[in-house]
Amino acid sequence: MRIGAPIEVEVTPEGEFAKLIWERWLPLGHKTFLSTNKQSASHWTTRSKNAKAWRQAANDDAKQQGNPLPTGLDYATIDAWVYKNRAGRYDPANLYPCLKAIIDGYVDAGLTEDDNYKHLDGPHLHHGGFTKENPGILIRITWQNPNERPKTPQPHSTISKE
Secondary structure, three states, rough: EEEEOOOOOEOOOOOOOEEEEEEEEEEEEOOOOOHHHOOOOOOOHHHHHHHHHHHHHHHHHHHOOOOOOOEOOOOEEEEEEEOOOOOOOOOOHHHHHHEEHHHHHHHHHOOOOOOOOOEEEEEEEEEEEEOOOOOOOEEEEEEEOOOOOOOOOOOOOOOOOO
16 A cells, blocks of 8 residues: 555554545546536537546546555545535535546546445535636545444344345
């Protein structure tokens, strides 16, 4: 596991890493936000080019000179705050296609082995704010020591699984 420069470190009383946190900023730039609401409204080639641009931006970000993201994390939680370029009501969860492309770019760069439930929790999308000057997405990646991770809630036992 390679560890880039985390912005926050928590240590257990025994002196082991308990939690490491990295934050990354991916500006909107020439890209557009991918939305589930517009999946059928735009042509697939337009969506594909935009998803590829977000994926490449994340991959480049992960490998940036002087401050690379870690590689080989066994498990990570990903939160994302969306900063839109214009005010208005929207549902941050509808931007999941954008985050899917970003996570794919980070996985391509080696952040985790895969983006399935065994390696990632999230992405959890949040509204960050509105800014015309610098719209984009703030990504927060958290690694926790396996001994310090919260246990996954179990399904309610009275629900029929048939």
